[in-house]
Amino acid sequence: MTEIKPSGQRETLIKADNVWKFFGSVSVLKGVDLTLESGQIHALLGGNGAGKSTLMKIIAGLHPVDRGNLYVCGEEANHLTPVLSRQLGIHLVPQEPMLFPNLSVEENVLMHMSGNRTELRSRLLTLIKEVGSNLDLHTPAGQLEVADQQMVEILRGLIRRARILILDEPTSALTPREVSRLFERMRALSEQGVGIFFISHKLGEIREIAEVVSILRDGRVVLAGPPKSFSDSEIVRAMTQVAGKSALDASDAPAPYKGGREILRVENLCGEGFARVSFALHEGEVLGLGGVVGSGRTELAETLYGIRRAARGRVSLDERDVTHTTPIQSLDQGIVYLPEDRQSSGLFVDAPLSWNSSALVLYREPSWLPLKAEEERFQQYVQSLGIVCASSSQSVRTLSGGNQQKILLAKCLAAKPKVLILDEPTRGVDVAVRADIYRLIDELAAEGVAILLISSDHEEVQRLSHRVLVMDHGYPGGELRGSEITVDAIAQLSFGVTAEEGASSC
Amino acid sequence: MLIRFLQNNREASVAAIILILFVLLGLVDTSYLSFDTVVSIYNNSLILVVIAIGSTLVMATRGLDVSIGSIMGLSAAIAGILMNGGYGIGLSVAVALFVGLLCGLFNGFMVAVLRVPAIVATLGTLGLFRGLVHLSTGGSWIEGLPEGFKGLSHAVFLGLSPFAWIVLILLIGTHCWLRYTAFGRSLFAVGDNREGARLLGIRVRSVQLTAYAINGILAAFAGIIFAAQIGFIPNTAGNAMEMRAIASSVLGGVSLLGGTGTVVGAGLGAYFMTSIDSVLVMLRLDAFWNDMIAGAILLLVLVADGKIREAMGASLRYHKYRKFLEPESSSSSAKTPEIKELSEVRK
């Protein structure tokens, strides 16, 4: 099966030479050069949409190379298929678990592996112990929590004796204890000569484990070398630097908050994924909701909007009780929610643009649709938001990510919000659109709309918010206002507890 | 606890429903409760069991085949024509099975390679294959099949015919194949998460193609049993069997969304669908109650199943968020001052 070389003599496992990849007319990779040697742990770093995951999927055979060359162990491999890639000893642990929900953990891990079942099972049991997990082999994978699902994906990669292992953000749902166990396994594998690509957003982890780091931005490798040769700020600058003016100019600050009437009041709210949340939101105020992914912020927003039910507590809008409402009632009261995942819950990607912009106000329209008014409304948003499109009847899918996000914003604005909940409003958009959206948020606040801004980008929270509430594992972690709002302070509050835990277990 | 057991062992729930049916029968007349009844219902259910096995394979890959009735008819007609044309029984049956294989491969090609939605593709071939039946027979019935062929459906051992034994072996064989071999499991993997299966290096298209091909062969085999059992082949042979096959599989716990189910469950489902017929006759009720009872039970099972799943989902969700949802008397009161403070600051 896999040939394992002693770590002394190194072999080039992967060599990417000016690799390009297009999705539709959008280029995701713009000439990437990269090499992976046997026994090397190679970290990849980059913002959303920088092309890390795409590059890894190409190596795993899920997408073909459109231009340039990819070599696996010296052989040209531009037309990999998943089957071929597996035969070459490449295994990808994807970012989003791709499990078989109806099959058991054991079947999920051992699926499509050759060899004696009993032997494989005992190897799996040993491995589970080694990574310090307590997975039950017979549970259907669909019933596992996200962290355990991710563990199953990782086990799949570890048990397969791959020559090239790709771990795409494996640590995002793991506890610090599990992370350190995983790192032990990774080191053991690299000593056996396995080459590992490791994608992570956490600089600390990369410094701890990686021999080489490559930083991708906008489809290119912009910085590469051993992690210790770069300072943190060098790395962050490489990731975020933009040609021309930076959109995240530190001097940029929200328009001064003039103070306004209290409009939304949340008292001791408990629900699915968060508890004891209390805050008040005022007209014209941008309240940032900071924290890490999975800290209960989206669940809180969905509860306010009426997608999920609150367990206890009270929400009032203009003194009226709106704790238990349906989305239609929320819309009617002026609470509008912009979902974080625009493809799956925000937009109707195959529907015409104008249908999307009027989706939230449809219920207010007469049964006989005024198509002309709808078209006019759409054109108005095309102008005010600067949406680039050919006609109102083209489908959302044909637009770029940034314009899609603007359509989503148009959909929310059409509902004339009093309270606007923005969940990751700049996810996956380019710098220019990001600047547009920031300006828009400033303007909306100036017009008196109360905005609850959820973002995992601390700089974004700092740039936009008058006040910041940080969520930590579902509980309010602290409040910052005025000059207290800094990236570091937000990070500290959102990681407050975890940093200590991480230190003690290492 | 019981509900959970039945949920996880759909075969057991179908078996329980069948048992209830027999108990009902026993209340009317105890003499019906005999091994003979069980065997005779099994003999009547052979065709349905075979195509239910095939449907299970296809549905496991998240596919669907509504053309099986037509494949049954076509294969039976081909076998009949060959036998009456003087060819040997073995050869005729082999050719008929081969025709079934071709039909199945054609369906599989449409679905796996051309990526036509399964129901649309097989809807087309449903008409196409049925037309081939009429073309091959010239529109007339095929009668006077050789006695040796019809004899295959007569009891030889323990009240079971050669066909009945073959079907039993087939059922057990397919069950083990699906459960214990890598390829069998990959059928379920493809149905459960196509992209995930692709990522692991499973040849998704070949797996789909194989499922449809085997399904075609099984449909052909069902057609042959049909011909042997009734002794002649009408042009409508196999008509509307696809719906019964899918209903049997669904009743037996096979999901149309792929990834779950066993052939044993599907076989029990088929047995149940057949037993309604026989039981009605024994209860001296008119046969026309059959479909209504089958439909009502199928709907009840589906709705109950949905309710149970919903309840389990809710409890799973509750456990996931338990620490946030359960009231904590001490901390919630301790937190109240903070709100006051917050609002005071704002004012």
Next chain:
Amino acid sequence: MNGLRFLKRWETVLAVLLVGEILVFGAINPAFLRPSTLLFSTSDFVHVGIVALALTLVIITGGIDLSIGSVMGLAAITLGLLWVNGVNIWIACIGALGVGCLTGILNSVAIHIAKVNPLVITLGSSFLFSGAALVLSGLGGASGYEGISGFDASFVEMANLEVLGLPFPLVIFFVATVVFMLLLHRTRFGRYIYLIGQNQRAAKYAGVPQFRTLTIAYALTGIMAALSGLVLASYFGSARSDFGSAALMPAITAVVLGGSSIYGGSGTILGTALAVLLVGYFQTGLQIIGVSSHVSNALSGGLLVLVVALRSLTEMGRAQYLQWRVLKSVGQAAR
């Protein structure tokens, strides 16, 4: 503006195919081109069209209704039973339509409660309804599989009535086409239908009343299936419980051929209506030039296979071509 865009539409392709088909059959047998033949041969298939229109709505929502054939039979038997028991024929018709509406509501409620694939639920209910039709006709003394006949003459004549020179069933079909077109493309309800089919999750976030919309769609399908059953009962002069069993697959074929995606989200009423005529004339045309009805059935199946396979291939080809074009244009910039 874009004057040629309509050429790319699937409806245009269907219309061209329809005209071409009529011309080809006419060239082989000029009798086919006689207006009376063209008009009155529709009575053989127009009942499929009536139910296919409503089925289009359900399929656009991403659902399906396999029980339409059974509902056709059930409605016809209901009509027969009411008539036999002395109810006025027109009131009996309303009763039958009411039963159709109820079946649709039952389907929708069952789908809502069980939260499983509509395919499975309506498969189950198709057994239930066809079984109910059999039971009713059995209990009604129509000795099991026999039909109920001897309807009021005015009802039987309906199918042969001419309105403005058109056969009455065809008029029903045309009127229904217009009504459903307006309903689907111009009303809020129609918009909801599309939105649910395109992205159920986003529809939930946008507050679309899903259960209500779906229930209306399924109820309309039930009513139209019942109407279709009544048209058949009038055409044949009798009501049978297994009336509609042969209409299910052609109805789905018409919707799919008409351009609706079986996964939901797209489709038009005009497409379905054109596809009904296309398949219907295909079969009558074949029969007029001397092909047996069984073979023409097969060829209709073949037509569906061919069309969907071609559509699938052109889609793949188009994707390849776009990719190639992008590569070519960007490639020059890159090098």
